[in-house]
Amino acid sequence: MNIQEYVIDDFNPNKISEKIANRMKARRILLNITQQELANQSGVSLGSIKRFETKHQIALQSLITIAVVLDASNEFHQLFPMNQFKSIAEVLRATKQQARKRARDV
Secondary structure (H helix, E strand, O other): OOHHHHHHHOOOHHHHHHHHHHHHHHHHHHOOOOHHHHHHHHOOOHHHHHHHHHHOOOOHHHHHHHHHHOOOHHHHHHOOOOOOOOOHHHHHHHHHOOOOOOOOOO
16 A cells, blocks of 8 residues: 555545454454454444444444443544644633634525
């Protein structure tokens, strides 16, 4: 895979799902946990786990539950980070900017 394909994949929801599923499967195998054991420990159905590993489809709640069992839930805290200001000047600039106004419904 060349760098251009890698960058494009980062904006493709199907590729992102595939990468997450592959990492989850690799972690499960590394921890020597079978699909059935993961299903038992997480309460997520075996069918859902198999579908995620093969078709890369899963409900968000199930994914989070699996991440907890595989000790990988901290990564969810990195999604949608809040602004972290580096200086007082950045805080002042941000507070001066007007919030975007919604267009009126016509």
